[in-house]
Amino acid sequence: PTKAKSRRQMWDVKPSEMAVNTLNPIRAIVDGMKLTPNPEKPMIALSIGDPTVFGNLPTDKSVLQAMKDAIDSQKFNGYAPSVGYLKSRQAVANFYSCPEAPLEGEDVILTSGCSQAIELAISVLCNRGDNILVPCPGFSLYKTLAVSIGIEVKLYNLLPEKSWEADLQHMESLIDERTSCLIVTNPSNPCGSVFTKEHLEKILKVASKHCIPILADEIYTNMVFPGCSCPSIASLSSDVPVLSCGGLAKRWLVPGWRMGWILIHDRNNVFGSEIRQGLVKLSQRILGACSIVQGALESILNDTPQSFYSSTISFLKSNSEICFNKLCTVPGLNPVMPSGAMYLMVGIEMDHFPEFKNDVDFTERMVTEQSVFCLPASAFEYPNFFRIVVTVPEEMMVEACDRIQQFCKHYYRPPSRDSNDLDQ
Amino acid sequence: PTKAKSRRQMWDVKPSEMAVNTLNPIRAIVDGMKLTPNPEKPMIALSIGDPTVFGNLPTDKSVLQAMKDAIDSQKFNGYAPSVGYLKSRQAVANFYSCPEAPLEGEDVILTSGCSQAIELAISVLCNRGDNILVPCPGFSLYKTLAVSIGIEVKLYNLLPEKSWEADLQHMESLIDERTSCLIVTNPSNPCGSVFTKEHLEKILKVASKHCIPILADEIYTNMVFPGCSCPSIASLSSDVPVLSCGGLAKRWLVPGWRMGWILIHDRNNVFGSEIRQGLVKLSQRILGACSIVQGALESILNDTPQSFYSSTISFLKSNSEICFNKLCTVPGLNPVMPSGAMYLMVGIEMDHFPEFKNDVDFTERMVTEQSVFCLPASAFEYPNFFRIVVTVPEEMMVEACDRIQQFCKHYYRPPSRDSNDLDQ
Numbered sequence: 132p133t134k135a136k137s138r139r140q141m142w143d144v145k146p147s148e149m150a151v152n153t154l155n156p157i158r159a160i161v162d163g164m165k166l167t168p169n170p171e172k173p174m175i176a177l178s179i180g181d182p183t184v185f186g187n188l189p190t191d192k193s194v195l196q197a198m199k200d201a202i203d204s205q206k207f208n209g210y211a212p213s214v215g216y217l218k219s220r221q222a223v224a225n226f227y228s229c230p231e232a233p234l235e236g237e238d239v240i241l242t243s244g245c246s247q248a249i250e251l252a253i254s255v256l257c258n259r260g261d262n263i264l265v266p267c268p269g270f271s272l273y274k275t276l277a278v279s280i281g282i283e284v285k286l287y288n289l290l291p292e293k294s295w296e297a298d299l300q301h302m303e304s305l306i307d308e309r310t311s312c313l314i315v316t317n318p319s320n321p322c323g324s325v326f327t328k329e330h331l332e333k334i335l336k337v338a339s340k341h342c343i344p345i346l347a348d349e350i351y352t353n354m355v356f357p358g359c360s361c362p363s364i365a366s367l368s369s370d371v372p373v374l375s376c377g378g379l380a381k382r383w384l385v386p387g388w389r390m391g392w393i394l395i396h397d398r399n400n401v402f403g404s405e406i407r408q409g410l411v412k413l414s415q416r417i418l419g420a421c422s423i424v425q426g427a428l429e430s431i432l433n434d435t436p437q438s439f440y441s442s443t444i445s446f447l448k449s450n451s452e453i454c455f456n457k458l459c460t461v462p463g464l465n466p467v468m469p470s471g472a473m474y475l476m477v478g479i480e481m482d483h484f485p486e487f488k489n490d491v492d493f494t495e496r497m498v499t500e501q502s503v504f505c506l507p508a509s510a511f512e513y514p515n516f517f518r519i520v521v522t523v524p525e526e527m528m529v530e531a532c533d534r535i536q537q538f539c540k541h542y543y544r545p546p547s548r549d550s551n552d553l554d555q
Numbered sequence: 556p557t558k559a560k561s562r563r564q565m566w567d568v569k570p571s572e573m574a575v576n577t578l579n580p581i582r583a584i585v586d587g588m589k590l591t592p593n594p595e596k597p598m599i600a601l602s603i604g605d606p607t608v609f610g611n612l613p614t615d616k617s618v619l620q621a622m623k624d625a626i627d628s629q630k631f632n633g634y635a636p637s638v639g640y641l642k643s644r645q646a647v648a649n650f651y652s653c654p655e656a657p658l659e660g661e662d663v664i665l666t667s668g669c670s671q672a673i674e675l676a677i678s679v680l681c682n683r684g685d686n687i688l689v690p691c692p693g694f695s696l697y698k699t700l701a702v703s704i705g706i707e708v709k710l711y712n713l714l715p716e717k718s719w720e721a722d723l724q725h726m727e728s729l730i731d732e733r734t735s736c737l738i739v740t741n742p743s744n745p746c747g748s749v750f751t752k753e754h755l756e757k758i759l760k761v762a763s764k765h766c767i768p769i770l771a772d773e774i775y776t777n778m779v780f781p782g783c784s785c786p787s788i789a790s791l792s793s794d795v796p797v798l799s800c801g802g803l804a805k806r807w808l809v810p811g812w813r814m815g816w817i818l819i820h821d822r823n824n825v826f827g828s829e830i831r832q833g834l835v836k837l838s839q840r841i842l843g844a845c846s847i848v849q850g851a852l853e854s855i856l857n858d859t860p861q862s863f864y865s866s867t868i869s870f871l872k873s874n875s876e877i878c879f880n881k882l883c884t885v886p887g888l889n890p891v892m893p894s895g896a897m898y899l900m901v902g903i904e905m906d907h908f909p910e911f912k913n914d915v916d917f918t919e920r921m922v923t924e925q926s927v928f929c930l931p932a933s934a935f936e937y938p939n940f941f942r943i944v945v946t947v948p949e950e951m952m953v954e955a956c957d958r959i960q961q962f963c964k965h966y967y968r969p970p971s972r973d974s975n976d977l978d979q
C-alpha cells in the first residue's frame with residue numbers, strides 16, 4: 132500500500148506538453164475568423180497553398196505513368212531502407228548535382244514530404260534551449276516544429292522594399308551561442324521572392340562568420356520566372372554546411388504524395404559522419420516516403436518533359452502579372468511582384484482603411500462582402516499584408532482582383548490633410 | 556563586441572541529444588555481428604520482418620488495382636487533411652467497428668505506417684519524465700521512440716511457459732504515478748502469440764485499477780490461425796480508453812506503402828476532446844500517409860477477397876508447424892508454437908551449448924557455419940532466445956530447420972551428471 136499511494140486513483144489523461152505546444156498559426160488565425168461568404172457571389176479562395184485544388188494544374192501524364200509502372204513491377208511493396216532506396220537517392224543526387232555542389236546517392240535522404248525533411252533537419256541540428264533563425268514573413272511550419280520540441284525561434288526580417296531580401300544586420304544581431312541553425316527559404320513562401328546570387332552570398336557570409344549551419348528550404352527551387360536565376364545556396368559556398376530540403380510537392384504538383392528529401396552538402400566536412408549518422412538514426416523512427424513513389428522517383432525526375440515545367444511556370448508568371456498589375460492600380464494596396472514560387476504578397480496601408488483593425492479583420496470582411504479569401508499575413512507573423520496564391524484559374528484570378536478592387540474602393544479613405552501636412 | 560564573444564568562432568556542429576538517443580537495438584546488435592555465411596551453403600535469412608522479400612507472398616491483385624484506380628482518378632494528388640481523407644477514415648472505421656466498440660470516421664487518424672501511429676500515440680499521452688510499460692520480449696520501436704523524447708521504458712515480462720501471456724503481477728508492480736501508458740502488442744512480434752479474451756480482460760483490469768490508458772499495437776490483428784479468436788482489446792472494456800494502432804503493412808503485405816492508423820476508443824470519455832485535439836495537432840507536424848494509398852484505402856478494405864487473407868494465414872500456420880515440429884525434436888532448443896502473426900520464438904538452453912556465450916554468439920555462428928540467420932532475441936531485450944520469421948518459402952523453411960538441427964546436434968552437450976544430481 133505504500134506504493135499504491137503514488138498511483139493514480141482516478142482517470143486523468145491529459146495531452147502532453149508537446150501536443151499542447153504544437154501550434155499551427157495558420158489554423159489558429161483562420162479558425163478564429165468568421166468566414167461567411169456573400170451568398171450572391173461564388174467563393175474564390177486565394178488562400179490555399181495546394182496547386183491541385185482547382186484542377187487547372189494537373190501533374191504530367193508521365194508522372195502518373197511512372198507510378199503505375201512502379202505498382203505493376205511489384206518490386207516496391209516491401210520496406211525500403213529508412214533513408215530510401217539507394218537507386219532513388221541516386222536519381223535525386225543526379226538531378227540536383229552540379230559541379231559547384233556535387234552530390235552522390237549517400238548525400239540524399241528521402242523523407243515523407245519536405246515537412247519531414249525539415250523536421251529531421253531541425254531535429255538533428257538543434258537541442259532543447261537552442262534557437263534557430265527563421266525568415267519573417269515565413270512558412271509557419273518551422274516554428275510549429277521547433278517550439279513543440281523546446282527550440283526557440285528568432286525571426287529575421289525580410290524587406291518588402293528590397294524584394295524581400297533578408298535584413299542581414301537584423302539577422303546577424305539575433306545570433307548568439309545557442310543559435311544552431313539558420314533557415315533560408317528560397318524561393319519564398321509566402322513572398323514568391325527569389326534571392327539573387329549576391330544576396331545569397333551575403334547570407335552565407337553571415338553563416339560562415341558565426342559558424343551556423345544552414346537549413347535551406349528549397350522546395351520551390353527551379354520554380355522561378357524566365358530570366359531569373361536561382362542557384363542553390365549550397366552551390367555558392369564550400370565552407371558552410373547546408374541541409375537542403377526539397378520534394379515533389381510543388382514543382383511536380385503532387386503534394387499529397389508526401390515525397391521529400393534532404394540533400395546533405397558538406398564539402399568542408401563540418402557535419403562529418405556524425406550528423407549523417409544522426410539523420411539516419413532519426414529516419415528510423417517512423418521510416419519515410421511511400422515505397423511506390425520512391426520506386427517511381429527515378430522516372431519522374433528523368434522523364435518529365437521540359438515543357439511541363441515551363442508551362443507551369445508561364446502560367447504562374449502570367450497569373451502573377453495579372454494580379455500584380457491590377458492591384459497596383461488599387462489605392463491603399465501595395466502588391467510586391469514575385470519572381471517565382473506561387474505566391475504574391477500585398478501590403479495594406481491600414482491608415483487608409485480606418486474601418487478595419489488589422490489584416491485579419493480586413494480579409495475577413497473581404498470574404499463576407501466579396502467572397503474572396505486571401506490569407507492574412509499575420510499567419511506568417513507579418514501583419515498588414517495578405518498573401519495571394521496564384522495557382523487559381525486565370526478567370527478566377529481576374530474576377531477575384533476585380534472584387535478586391537471594388538472592396539478597397541469602398542473602404543479607402545484618402546490621407547487626411549492635417550496629419551501629413553502639419554508634420555512637415 | 557560584447558555580444559560577439561558569446562557567438563561561435565569555430566565550426567562545431569554536433570548531432571542533437573535526440574538524434575544521439577535514438578537507439579535501434581536491432582541495428583545495434585546486428586551491426587555488431589560478424590555475418591559471414593558459409594560459402595558452401597546459400598544464405599537463408601529468417602531474420603527479416605518483411606513478408607515481401609522472397610516474392611512468395613504477393614499482395615492481392617485487387618489491392619494493386621485499387622492503387623492504379625486511385626492514380627487514374629487524379630483525385631488524390633493534392634494535400635489530404637492532416638488526419639486523412641474523411642472517406643478513407645470512415646472506411647477504416649466501418650472495417651473495424653463492432654457493436655462492443657463502435658467507431659466513426661472521426662475516431663480514425665490516418666498515419667504514415669503503424670510506426671507513426673505509435674509515435675503520435677506515445678507523443679500525445681506522455682511527457683518527458685513519464686514512463687510507459689512495454690512488453691518484454693517486444694517490438695523495439697516503442698523504446699526507440701520513447702527514449703529519444705525522454706520517456707522512460709519499463710519492461711513487463713511475457714511468460715513463454717504460458718504461451719507468452721503477460722506477467723500481470725510484474726506489470727502491476729511497475730506502475731507508479733508517472734506511468735502514462737501501457738503498451739499491449741497483440742498478436743505479438745516477436746512471439747507470434749495471441750492473448751485469450753480472458754487474459755486481455757485481466758490486463759484491462761490492471762489498466763482500469765490504476766487508470767492507465769492503453770496503446771494497443773494491433774498491427775497483426777486478424778492474422779491468427781484458424782480456431783483462434785482475437786478480439787480487439789477495446790471491444791472488451793468500456794472504461795479503459797484505448798488508442799489502437801494498425802495499418803496495411805502486414806495483413807495486406809505492403810509494408811513499404813506506409814499506411815497506418817490510430818483508432819480512438821473512448822467510450823468512457825476519458826480522452827475527451829483534448830486528446831483528440833492533441834492527436835490532430837501532432838498530425839499537422841509532418842502530415843501523414845500518401846494520398847494515393849489513402850484514395851485506394853476504401854477499395855482495399857472492402858474489395859480484397861476473403862480467400863487472400865485465408866491463404867496467407869494457412870501459409871503462415873503451415874510454415875509455423877513445419878518449423879515448430881522440426882525444432883521440437885532438437886535437443887537444447889525450445890520452440891514456442893505461435894498462434895498468429897508471422898514469428899516464432901525459440902529458446903536456447905545455453906547450458907547445453909557451452910561453446911557459446913549467448914544468443915548473439917549462437918546465432919552468429921549459425922550464420923558462419925550453416926548460412927542461416929535468425930535474429931537473436933537480445934534485440935528484443937530477451938536473451939537466450941532467437942526469433943524465426945515464418946514468411947519464407949516452405950522449402951527454405953525446411954532446409955533452414957535441417958541446418959539448425961545439424962548445428963545444434965554438433966554443439967549440444969548433454970547435462971553433466973554431477974551438477975544436476977548433486978543439487979537434489
Ligand SMILES: Cc1ncc(COP(=O)(O)O)c(C=O)c1O
Pocket residue numbers: 180243244245246247270316319320348350377378379380386389390391
Ligand atoms: C516553404 C515550404 N516548405 C515546405 C513545405 C512543405 O512541403 P511538403 O508538402 O512536401 O511537406 C511547404 C508547403 O507549402 C512550403 O511552402
Ligand SMILES: Cc1ncc(COP(=O)(O)O)c(C=O)c1O
Pocket residue numbers: 604667668669670671694740743744772774801802803804810813814815
Ligand atoms: C508489432 C509491430 N508494430 C508496428 C510495426 C510497424 O508497422 P509499420 O511498418 O506499418 O510502421 C511492426 C513492424 O514490424 C510491428 O511488428
